[in-house]
Amino acid sequence: MARFVFITGGVVSSLGKGLASAALGALLQARGFTVRLRKLDPYLNVDPGTMSPFEHGEVFVTDDGAETDLDLGHYERFTGVAARRTDSVSSGRIYSNVLEKERRGDYLGKTIQVIPHVTNEIKDFISIGEDEVDFMLCEIGGTVGDIEGLPFFEAIRQFSHDQPRGQCIFMHLTLLPYLAASGELKTKPTQHSVKELQSIGIAPDILVCRSEHPIPQKEREKIALFCNVRKDAVVPAYDLKSIYEAPLAYHREGLDQAVLDAFNISPAPKPNLDRWYDVADRIENPEGEVKIAIVGKYVQLEDAYKSIREALTHGGMANRVKVAVEWVDAELFEREDPSPHLEGFHAILVPGGFGERGTEGKISAARFARERKIPYLGICLGMQMAVIEAARNVAGVATAGSEEFDHEAGKKRFEPVVYHLKEWIQGNHRVERRSDDDKGGTMRLGAYDATLAGGSRVAGIYGGTAIEERHRHRYEVDIKYREKLEDAGLKFSGMSPDGRLPEIVEWADHPWFIGVQFHPELKSKPFAPHPLFADFVRAAVETSRLV
Known part of the structure; x- marks a missing residue:
């Protein structure tokens, strides 16, 4: 039977509960335990898909095929444990289940x-x-008191x-604000947050205190006294240069030991942190730098492309270079x-997205990369825009566009090189969709197989011709344009096993130009960089040596 750790947050939101949970999971793994992490979100959306x-x-x-909170990406990146549909739930899903019953x-x-x-x-x-596991780590979204x-x-x-005594503990993240005028760290917000938690019947076993300044021992003792926790269970959490320093930083402050002590696990297995020392060394000691542009439409919020940003970091680690993203x-x-x-x-990366806004700029970016021989990685919509650019400017389809944009405008303006995907094979059954279906959960979602062309660049990158990648899209490149595009030089180097859905395109005469319909960034990890991102950054390194 699993031991349960419930992670809650107080004082303010965005303190890093997801990162703390992921780091704790990694530390418990380093001590030989098996873990699973899950997220309970209080919003009423059934999931974040819409x-x-x-x-x-x-x-x-x-x-x-579950659409989930970005914290599950942290969980996977730090532990390597593939998340499942049962690892994420919202109030909307809970209430929906109750009402269905x-x-x-x-x-x-x-x-x-x-x-x-x-x-x-x-x-x-x-x-x-x-x-199934030794530890189940459950993060509660939001802030106590909401x-x-x-x-x-x-x-x-x-x-x-309900559980046997000693099977569950509570870990609470709070903030220790620093008042510059008085030069003091203030513990009162943490005290009030714990008091709020205690008022609903939960007494934290461990306090993780975020702070921009060192927490003096007397302040830790004060927090322990007024919040009724052990002194060694008050764990500082300081700002870090990289999130991948978190496992080592939390270990130095005794988080994993505090958790094992709370469960009375003694003697505690010694941790093997070699993996994380290697990760830290690759981040702290790069042997060069490359500049990569992410040309997107949600660039005002970096979290919109969180997994892409992290996958580029992993690609940099694989090549021992720093990736400077703009x-x-x-x-x-x-x-x-x-x-x-x-x-x-x-190098240039064009990520996914929905809607017509910004797409002509993405098409221009694809053309710039093709003509200037700059490494290009197009993901989902970024792949579709590269195909449209090729159709317009090389293959002679001057009005090439996407059915998605005509659907928005309510009239036909383009020849739909990209069309609304109406059916596909999932496992052993056929999935059918209409353009007027509900938006939530109706895309092509989750892991699907693809077959790569022998001798193609991507087959060399993956080291084989059979792959499985995660999808999230409802529009697809129309296979009927394949011959015209391939005659122009854009090769369809990856297809669905039935040969009907294009998965990967690449320019054969380009140093590195690849578009993928799936989302490779979702499977990249710091200790196992995705091969596409590792090779993309390698190509960027080669470009940097030529300029």
Whole structure:
């Protein structure tokens, strides 16, 4: 039976609960334990799939097709454990499940209430797969005191009492603000946050205190006294240059030991942190630098492209170079020469997105990279824009465009080289979609196989011709344009196993120009960089040596 660690947050949001959870998972793995991490989010959306990136950052997609919070990306990157649909749930999903059961009559005519029906549903979710691992780390989204989070806090309180004594602990993240005028760290917000938590029946076993300044021993003792925790269970969490320093930093401050002590696990297995020492060395001691432009439409919020940014870092680590990323708004050169915005970069990446805004700028970026022989990686929409650019400027399809943009405009303006995907094979059955279907959960989601052309650049990068990658899209390059595009030099080097859906395109006469319909960034890790990103950064390094 798994031991459960419930991670909560107080004082303010965005303290780094997801990162702390992921780092703790990595530390427990380093001591030989198996872990699984999951996220309980209090918002009423069923999942983040229909939320704007400006609202919630990127949507992380699992192999089994769940659209989840970006924190699950942290969990995977730090532990290497592939997240599942059962590792993410929201209030919307919980309430939806309860109401579906009520409509079916599963509750036998009872009055449906938050307690016990909603809290029972949450507890059932928490316990999924509890016999599979040694530790289950459950992060509760939001901040203690938020009204929408109360059912989750009540559920974990009940859950801890339902389990045998010693099977559950609570870890609470708080903020110690520094007042420059008085030169003091203030502990009162942490005290009030813990008091709020205690008022709903939860007493934290461990406090993780975020601070920009060193926390004196007397302040740690004061926090321990007033918050009723052991002194060695008050763990400082300081700002770091890189998130990948977190496992080593938390280990130095004793977080993993505090967790094992709280569970009375003694003697504690010694950790093997060689993996994280190597990661830290590659980040801290690069042997060069490359500049890569991300030409996107959500560049005002870096979290919208979180996994891409991290995958580029991993690619840099694989090549022992620092990747200096610059965010370029695609709308800057919608109708003008992109050269002033893209000169000086060693590579260009165009990520995914939805809607027509900024797409002409992405097409211009693809053309700039093709003509200037700059390494280019197009992901999802970035691949589609590269195909449209090739169709317009090389293959003679002057009005090439996407059905997505005509759908938005309500009239036909383009020859749809990219069309709305209406059916595909998933496993052993056919999936069908219509353009007027609900938006949530109706895309081609999750892991799908692809077959690579022998002798292609991507086959060399992957080291084989059979791959599996994660998808999130509802528009697809139309296969009927394949012959015309290949005659122009754009090779379809990756296809779905049935040969109907283009997965990868590449320019054969270009040093490095690849577009992929899937999202390789979702599977990259600091200790196992995705091969596409590792080779993309390698190509950028080669470019940097030529300029």
